[in-house]
Amino acid sequence: GAGVSQTPSNKVTEKGKYVELRCDPISGHTALYWYRQSLGQGPEFLIYFQGTGAADDSGLPNDRFFAVRPEGSVSTLKIQRTERGDSAVYLCASSLFWGSDTQYFGPGTRLTVL
Amino acid sequence: EDQVTQSPEALRLQEGESSSLNCSYTVSGLRGLFWYRQDPGKGPEFLFTLYSAGEEKEKERLKATLTKKESFLHITAPKPEDSATYLCASRGGADGLTFGKGTHLIIQP
Numbered sequence: 399g400a401g402v403s404q405t406p407s408n409k410v411t412e413k414g415k416y417v418e419l420r421c422d423p424i425s426g427h428t429a430l431y432w433y434r435q436s437l438g439q440g441p442e443f444l445i446y447f448q449g450t451g452a453a454d455d456s457g458l459p460n461d462r463f464f465a466v467r468p469e470g471s472v473s474t475l476k477i478q479r480t481e482r483g484d485s486a487v488y489l490c491a492s493s494l495f496w497g498s499d500t501q502y503f504g505p506g507t508r509l510t511v512l
Numbered sequence: 513e514d515q516v517t518q519s520p521e522a523l524r525l526q527e528g529e530s531s532s533l534n535c536s537y538t539v540s541g542l543r544g545l546f547w548y549r550q551d552p553g554k555g556p557e558f559l560f561t562l563y564s565a566g567e568e569k570e571k572e573r574l575k576a577t578l579t580k581k582e583s584f585l586h587i588t589a590p591k592p593e594d595s596a597t598y599l600c601a602s603r604g605g606a607d608g609l610t611f612g613k614g615t616h617l618i619i620q621p
Binding site: 402 | 516548553555558561601603607608609611612613
């Protein structure tokens with residue numbers, strides 16, 4: 399596809415469950431970012447990948463959050479033991495390379511933890 | 513720590529009524545000031561990048577400007593389809609962008 403895609407678009411889970419959110423970046427983009435957006439707020443940076451490695455995970459709120467990008471393309475954000483406070487829209491963005499200015503965002507995954 | 517503050521939080525204009533949105537930033541070593549548009553239920557859509565004070569960029573009815581402490585998004589003769597939330601973000605020493613909370617713009621026909 400032409401843009402960043404994210405699946406699922408919506409995810410409802412129960413407190414304590416494990417969830418995985420997937421991001422498929424624009425073809426050829428080497429840099430990939432995850433953000434979290436709560437209602438009425440701007441996106442908040444979580445983690446950045448350059449290729450397969452997590453170059454900056456300083457935004458991950460705690461060790462329940464983990465992300466991988468094993469082949470340097472698709473990325474999965476994993477949340478263990480979900481809490482109600484994890485409810486938000488999780489956005490993925492990609493850019494051509496590190497330092498490339500324009501980050502293109504996907505439509506997001508709306509996560510609701512009951 | 514980088515900080516971005518946007519004002520007003522919400523703005524309601526009549527069609528054709530020009531105005532400006534403000535973005536104040538505190539960044540150590542600015543590597544870019546970004547404007548995005550976000551429609552309900554969608555991801556942010558890139559509009560502009562500005563790098564240095566005095567720089568201006570235009571796209572249709574929108575013009576973005578940058579000073580050493582602020583950026584403005586000027587909207588000229590807006591139309592109802594310009595209604596959206598406009599997000600400002602900075603890039604400093606960190607790899608991710610630091611976003612403001614956005615300005616929710618409503619253009620009434």
